[in-house]
C-alpha cells in the first residue's frame with residue numbers, strides 16, 4: 407500500500423497510519439474493520455476494554471490478507487495489571503482475536519495508584535520473548551512513568567500511544583520519546599472530530615490544498631513524525647482518512663498548526679486516571 411512505515415526501535419516496521427476501533431460495537435466491528443482492510447488499511451488498533459476484539463478478529467480472518475502484511479495492536483486493561491493477571495488477559499485477547507500473535511501489545515494506562523505497571527511490563531517482556539507479541543509498548547505514559555519503566559525493566563517500549571492533536575501537541579513527551587528511541591503514536595488524532603475540524607486555521611489550510619480539514623490534520627501528524635490511528639465508521643471518511651499521501655503541507659502551514667497548541671485534553675490526565683486501580 408501507499409502508507410509509509412516507521413521503523414521501530416526493535417527493527418520492525420509499523421504502518422504510520424492505521425485504523426482505530428474505539429467505540430465500534432463488537433457486532434459492527436467485523437463490518438467496519440473489513441471496510442478499512444478493503445480500503446487499504448493494514449494496521450488496526452483495538453483494546454480489551456473496547457470489547458470488539460472478536461469482531462476485529464473476524465474481519466482479519468475473512469480478509470484473506472497474509473498475516474505478515476497486517477499489524478494488529480491490542481491493549482491490556484487497567485484491572486488486569488499485575489504479572490499473572492497480565493498473562494491471563496493476554497491469552498484471552500489472543501483467543502478473541504483468533505490470532506497466534508499480535509504485532510503490538512500495549513499497557514493501556516499507567517494507573518499510578520495501582521503501582522503495578524513495572525510488574526505488568528515484566529509479563530509483557532515474557533510474552534515478547536515467546537514471540538506472541540512481536541513488539542511491546544505503552545499508552546498514556548507520562549515521562550515520569552517512562553523514566554521508571556526504563557530504569558526497572560529491560561525492553562525499551564517501541565512506542566507510547568498518547569492523546570495528541572493540534573490542540574494538545576505534547577512537546578515534552580515527544581522530546582522525551584525522541585531522546586529514548588520511542589515512537590510517538592497519536593490517539594484521537596482528529597480531536598475526536600469535535601471542534602478541531604472547524605478551527606478556521608485548519609479549514610483554511612485544508613482549502614488551500616483542496617482537501618478536507620481531517621486530511622490536513624492527518625498530514626500535520628505524518629509530517630511531524632507521529633504514527634496515527636484515526637477512527638471512522640463511515641466508509642467515505644475511512645477512505646478520506648487514508649487518502650493523505652499525495653499532498654504536503656508547507657512550512658507556513660506547519661507554523662500555523664504549531665500555533666494551535668492550547669493544552670486542550672479531551673481525555674483524562676494519565677497522572678490522575680486511576681480507574682481500575
Ligand code: NAD
Nearest residue numbers: 426427428451593594595596597598599620636637638643
Ligand atoms: P479520532 O480523533 O480518530 O476521531 C474520530 C471521530 O472523528 C469519528 O468518530 C468521527 O466522528 C470523526 N471523523 C473521523 N473521520 C472524519 C473525517 N474524515 N471528517 C470528519 N469527521 C471525521 O478519535 P478517537 O476514535 O478517539 O481516536 C482514534 C483511535 O485512537 C481510537 O479509535 C482508538 O483506537 C485510539 N484511542 C486510544 C486511547 C488510549 O487511551 N490509548 C484513547 C482514545 C482513543
